[in-house]
Amino acid sequence: MIARSNAAGIDEPVLVARLAAGDDSALSEIYDLMAPLVFGVARRITADHLAAEDVCQEVFVQLWSSSGAIDLARCSLRGWLSVLAHRRAVDWVRSTERTRRREAREHPPTEHDGRIVDLADEAVAHERADRARAAVAALPDGQRRAIELAFWGGRSYCEVATELGIPEGTAKSRVRLALARLARQLEEDAD
């Protein structure tokens, strides 16, 4: 009998196999484990609670509908959901032309929202979220500002460059360096 778990103690291959086979209880389990991740990304990017709910719903419906396409050899389930949540949230921002409201929102993207994050009261999840925020905070200032604008702000490279007053090529390299550094950090956390 097999038993495979990742660093967070979740047997992702089995969960994804159950999803693909049509086991709706697996979807419930994944929702309970990972909805804070998806909803948090959506709310932070859209700055709109109702839109974040819609994005969250859209992401989990897509997870359920196309679960056979998830390739865990290429990324974790959390990574898959994070990318999809980000993409859907950015789509929402762009399609509803909320950019101006987002810029004017009370909490700018460079500041951590104190209401956030408890990951369903799981101590381990809470610790992982703390480590993730610490990893972002530990980025060199230029990279951190660029990645915050690109990820939570949903900006294009051109917009990042304009807002930071740097050439677009520099904006790209800062974001890409930040992504590489954060990915390494996650791997180190998993070891």
Next chain:
Amino acid sequence: MQPTTPTPTPADEPIDDLASAPAAAELLALASAEPPPAALRGRVLEAATAARAAGRPPVAVDEISPVESFRRTLADLGRLVATLTPDDATSPTIDGWTVAGLLGHLTAIEEHLGATLGWWPEAGPIEQEHDHRGMTLPAVHAAQSAPFEAVRARWAEVVERVTHQLPRLESRLDEPGVFHGIDFSIRSLLIARSFEVWTHSEDIARAVGRPLPVPDVARLRLMTDAAVRALPIGMLLTGREPRGRSVRIVLTGDGGGAWVQPLELGGRAGPPDLTLVTDAVEFCRVAAMRTRAADLECSVIGDPELGADVLAAVAVFAA
């Protein structure tokens, strides 16, 4: 990584770089995690199962009738049998039988099937009708000492007669019948025949070193469904008393699906006491006693003792 139907975006954007760096995206998402409102959970799960019904794989499976399933499985075996040489025919398979002997067994069973369904009279006196293997032993021994061309031609001739009659069963699927002393509907009899012919096709392919024949998804789905629904009988035959207990069976890969199955004969499905996750084809091989339950690679979530009981009961098809 392509987690989504791409929304058109300008090329060379952060959104595309993020899609190539899911680990970084995961870490950034962790940093912004926030519990959603409690009411969202039910809404999301309802919307998901409205988009794709629970229990079914994401890609819809073409449904076929048990008649078509049996016809295709006989045809698959026919293609394999056509390639066999006289040397292949002497290769050992199961129960000490040669390939030719196994073909003799199948010939006798298809003859008996036709007689049971009223298509023709029994070829000879039937003794030990309740004994699937024993009743065919004379045919097995005869086939093992006969020229292989004659054995092959005899099997092909019987299969041709069966195949010719099969379409008539489409309107009789719910009709009850008795085969080997067991009450069957014609529907379940044909699925059981598909199961056996596929299993013996694998036996022959293994014996002569050929690729194993793989049933299409539609046929596998019929077989997995039948094997799961037979679990209460398997529990009964193996002496278990799973009063009021249910199991969630999740079969992965082609022909898979998810079932919540009561384990008590005539019982009603309740909250599962156990979830068992394994590959659909391997599950069928356990049902056919070609893979030992103890060797099955599977995940058991829940009561491990009940898990062992359920796995022991899976082999009911070969019982």
